[in-house]
Amino acid sequence: MRTEAGSAGILVAAALLALVCASTPLSGGYERLWAMPLAVRLDGHGLDLSLREWVSDGLMVVFFFLVGLEVRRELSVGELTDRRRTLVPLVAGLGGMVVPALLYLALNHDGAAARGWGVVIGTDTAFLLGMLALVGPAVSTQLRIFLLTLTVIDDIVAVSVIGIAYTDAVHVGALVVAAVALAGIVVLARADVWRSGAYIALVVVAWLATVYSGLHASIAGMVAGLLIPATEPLRSQVEAAAQQFRVFRQSPLPGLQRRTRAQLTRTISVNERFQASLHGVTSYVVVPLFAFANAGVDLRGGVLGEALTSPVTWGVVLGLVVGKTLGITAGALGATRLRVGRLPEGVGGGHVLGGAALSGIGFTVALLIIHLAFDDAALQRDAVVGVLLSVVVASVLGRLAFALSARFLGQRDAALPTRLSRPVDPARDHVSGPADAEVTLVEYLDFECPFCAKATGSARQVREHFGDRLRYVVRNLPLDVHPHAELAAVAAEAAGRQDCYWPMHDMLFAHHDELELEDLAGYAGDLGLDVERFLRDLQDEDLARRVAEDKASAGESGARSTPTFFVGERRHEGPWDAATLIAALEADAEAPRAGRGARTRR
Template sequence: MRLFSMYGWVRRRHQLGMRGRSLLEAPWAAGAVLLLCVAVAMLLANLPATAVYYRHLLETDLSLKISSPDGVIDWVFPRGMTVEKFINDGLMVIFFFSVGLEIKREIVCGQLSSFRRAILPVLAALGGMIAPAIVFLSFNAGTPTANGWGIPTATDIAFAIGILSLMGDRVPVSLKIFLTALAIADDLGAIVVIALFYGGAVEWGCLLLAVAIMVGVYIIKVLGETRAMYYLVPAVVVWGLFYYSGVHSTISGVAMAMLIPMKPRYSRAYFEHKTAALMRTLRRAGASHGGIPETLERNYLQYLWRLSRNSVGLSYRLEERLFPYVNFLIIPIFALANAGVTIGSPDYFHIFSNSSEAGWLGAGIFFGLLVGKPLGIFLTSWIAVRTKLAEMPQGASWRMLLAVACLGGIGFTMSIFVDSLAFADLEVVNRGKIAILGGSAAAALLGITLILLFSRKQRRQTEKPAAR
């Protein structure tokens, strides 16, 4: 039958597409692309032939301006929108929207869905935010750079999970799940920090209007609406209102993600019933016509596609569709725009020195990521397990948990984002970025070294009884 020959063609196309898709879904791929973009950005910002053009491109004005010759009409939207600001306040909203969808999924039905599952990674994430902030402030309290305490508190999930995947079976699966849940809880904490401490003066009119729209969207959700346009169009409006409200516009992405329905339009029972009825109809049509007419076949396949699509919740569909664009387009563009640190002098690399402009900024960030983050995660986990508030991940040892905690010190994306919000002086921002790159690289190398060392010792210990 032609239908089944078409199924064969679709299947072959699907297999070819899956080869490329499997590469995109490899845990290490996003981290590798991100690392490449960091290197390219550093070259663009410092090579004599490209440095000027790189900076001019980022400072290019993207605002739409409408004015009349007599000056009566003078309208600009969005006000102050440059290429760099479009990336950080526009494209990154999509990243935060994707993070919000992931957090919601984990809270509803994932690793954060119950107290017993969530308590250890949530507490570890909390400790992993408080400790590096304390380390940072121990260097910078009372200085002009004290506002940067939030920089070393975040974990870059792409790099951390990518490195864990490269370690293979040296790390227990339970610790991989632990670090993933921790990074998601850490992202939620970073979002709260950005919302509370790194916004501007609040324009309450814009903010209240945005809240009113979100309440309306929530009512639509309660009434059972599942079509994407009723959520995505208001999301754009809410972003614009947040942009002018003084609360950082990326927070609108997380807020709207929490309103996206997870419940599908069609239930599983309805899907199975309609699919069975459809196949019976196709068999009857094939028997009566000596084969299924092409037009009928195409119409039924399209109907089957719509049926399958609406049997999956909108939240899941959006998360899956955004995944490749966020990891392989938006985050790399963010890295290209923000990791390009112009090295004004060799002093930039003296991250442990004190300066009149940046104080002990570099030392605070570096040791916050390398020391504060792992210790905060490890000590909080140890206290939670010893007090029986939480359970140790199955098959994990304290040594390996410490090694995995070191990977939590890879701050990169969120840390650079907070760094750009914390300071207005470009030179201070660049010094902070150098420290972030150095601290993240040191934390990654320490984590990898400890994982290799502890896994080798563990294998030796298991081989000795077997040899006897």
């Protein structure tokens, strides 16, 4: 239940249940259920929709809102902050939409069937990632990032198509109300409002106004999500929350409990709080319910045979399976060949082919567009059959592509390296603790990072726990997003030339937000260094080269952010609080003893 594969399994089960209900004597009750009207009115005004419409136009707004939130986070603090990483997925994503649409129109170029070209442009992100977990490489973190970036572009275009191509008439007054509500979200974000209630109220207003305007409500969901701000936690807010918790611990009263909870909540951005709240609801309730409401096709009485002879069915299959595979693969490999950008480290051509094949799973977005594109029940039925066939064929094709790439190209795990590329060298590295210590903890750090081990105090707790059993090693990884980090790293190395690396290390973290050149000179003076020599060393190319070598070794070891820890020679994944690091180091220390014990018993 907690995995992406689990949510994909629930989605498949919902679709199969819909098919069973629609193709058995239960079909009458199934159709009556979803056609049942449900009206919500106040003083004569409100919404009067069928249950199916409430799911498609109401609950699915939550799905598209979540998609918008994820896109905004990736653009603000995630993988898409480095725009260079988006170029190859951008080209691949465009290819994965244009080629499928053209292939569909090649079989359905006129009449009502031609309106279904939008069915084949979208990819079901949740279903795709679930199938990747089931049939993809054992470790596919880098391929997952590539596919997520690609589907971000896919989702934005698909929702735009829904709003532009499948909207007949627009009520301008309601559209203005929706725009005002969305503008209100921008104002809240600019005013740094952190409580979620005001955002929720404006999203609901935008949704209602969009429904009245004639546009599909997915537009309101996606745009609202894109406007919700996503930021990294601020060290000052975390410290304030810690202080407030200490006050509550000393005096556990209801009023202090409310203030403590509010202070803790404020440290996490509204965007990420919404995501944490909505992921489970969306994956396990909203999307499966949508599948159950829309995947039901009565296949009795030769209907399946008729669908299998329909150009709409095969247009959908051809577009999703062949079009996505060819468009994404050609776009990605062509962009890399033309040096537009690079694939993520660890991702090869075979991985791209397998991921492109799995992108042929259109499901959720495809089913939504089917009911917008076609008024004719037969065309809807044929398109749904095509979508369901595509899920099966795309999954099998993806599995085959991954297996062949592993066997013939040696492209197995699509992940970052997990082992330390350069062993610890006491003559070069900055080491605290005995050279022959029982366990080793290596940290790649950034002096402008407010959450590295020294800044948070976790390093101190780990070292106090292990004492002389621990060898603690630090290396430089100044991040591009921190403008003063590289100069600070050189400053620490310059202090090291005067046998003062660790005092400067501590000083820099104590003032991680004050790292201008004059600040660094002041710290050198406070530590009793030869300031003139220190300033000359800041210009030394050898020290800059040493920092660059550390940064290169971080990349070769799979470190992409700070702090990144290595327990022994293996990269630590997961939280980096003191308790977690201590547990990982103790497990590393226990492993050799366990191995010796097993050999002794044999």
